Amino acid sequence: MTDITYLGVELGGTKCVCTLASGPDAIIAQHRIPTTEPGETLGAIERVLDDWMTDHRPVSLGLASFGPIDLDPDSPTYGHITATTKPGWKNxxxxxxxxxSTGLPTAIDTDVAGAALAEGRWGGAKGLSSFAYITVGTGVGAGIVVGGRSVRGLGHPEAGHMHVARMPGDAWPGACTFHGDCVEGLASGFAIEQRSGRPASEIAADDPVWAAVAHTLAGMCHNLVMTAVPERILIGGGVVTRQPQILPMVRQRLVASLAGYGDAIAVTGRIERFIASPALGDQAGPLGAIALALDAAKAGQAAPAGV
Structure with missing residues (x-):
């Protein structure tokens, strides 16, 4: 294994994970930092990176951050967090x-896009050029990769905030402070707790709330099939990981929703592979930052074989 090293930082809403690695199977060090206010959090990250740079010679830095983020390289606020609801972090x-602070080539993308890129490079979407990674935790996010690159345009995807058809008879208004009954407002851990009055981890597998969650996620997948036409959709995050009955429910509802239209036969004929669990587990986010670091270094040096 090469001694070329990369720095990665996954900035999450509750914690940040700093990673020093040569590749997915060569994580040299990791350090977790609570996400508090920006000055304290970013300063603590800088100290960790500075220590690692003293002892190693990393060639680049990847940042996988919660958002929304300004990803326009020509913008004066490129790489800034924008309209977040997290207190103190706007701008x-x-x-x-x-x-x-590091002087290194640096790449940034959303945390979920980074995780998607890591799954495409080393995990459950390896070998595919177009796929999506959905995480269902406190919120709902989606990283969408087309042609091997994360989707960008006017901004970055916020598919967790799309509206989908409601489950018949479900009139609960939703919990999103921006959109009410968007996907995040109906299927996130926060929404589930607001709806049921208790954390998702404490709700029985046969509780009716999971039908509503699965219906919402299937609607999100339906829209992704009809727009981004992914070869696979990976669904992870704490809610889905702790409630394994959700994925079979999503598969069943997606098949019914597609109703045989367009590329539905290609989807439904391999539905258990099309809707699947991520392969990298808790390391998807940290390795997403390393994947971005590899992209940042690509122009100046070749990635080592096997990475």
Whole structure:
């Protein structure tokens, strides 16, 4: 294994994970930092990175951050967190700050896009050029990869905030502070707790709330099939991981929803492979930051064989 090293930082809503690695199977060090206010959190990350740079010679830095993020390289606020609901973080500079403090080539994307890229490079979407990674936790996010690259346009995808057809008879207004009954407002861990009055981890597998969650996620997958036409959709995150009955329910509802239209036969004929669990587990996010670091280094040096 090469001694070329990369730095990665996954910035999450509750914690940040700093990673020093040569590749997916060569994680040299990891350090977790609570996400508090920006000055304290980003300063603590800089100290970790500075220590690692003293002892190693990393060639690049990847940042996989909660958002929304300004990803327009021509924007004066490139790499800033924008309209987040997390107190104190609106307009916080992330990419520019770390590029200056480390002096390294730096790439930034959303945390879920980073995880998607890691799954495509090393995990459950390896060998595919177009796929989606959905995480269902406190919120709902989706990383969408087309042609081997994460989707960007006017901004980055916020598929967790799409509206989908409601389950018949379900009139609960939803919990999203922006959109009410969007996917995140109906299927996130926060929404489930608001609806049921208790954390998702404490709800029985046969509780009716899971039918509503599966219906919502199947609607999200339906829309992704009809727009991004992914070769596979990986669904992970704490809610789905702790409630394994959800994925079979989503598969069943997606098959019914597609109703044989368009590419539905290609989907339904391999539904258990099409809707699947991520392969990298808890390391998808941290390795997503390393995948972005590899992209940042690509112009200046070749990635080592096997990475």
């Amino acid at each position: 916080a500079s992330v990419a520019q700050r770390f590029a200056r």
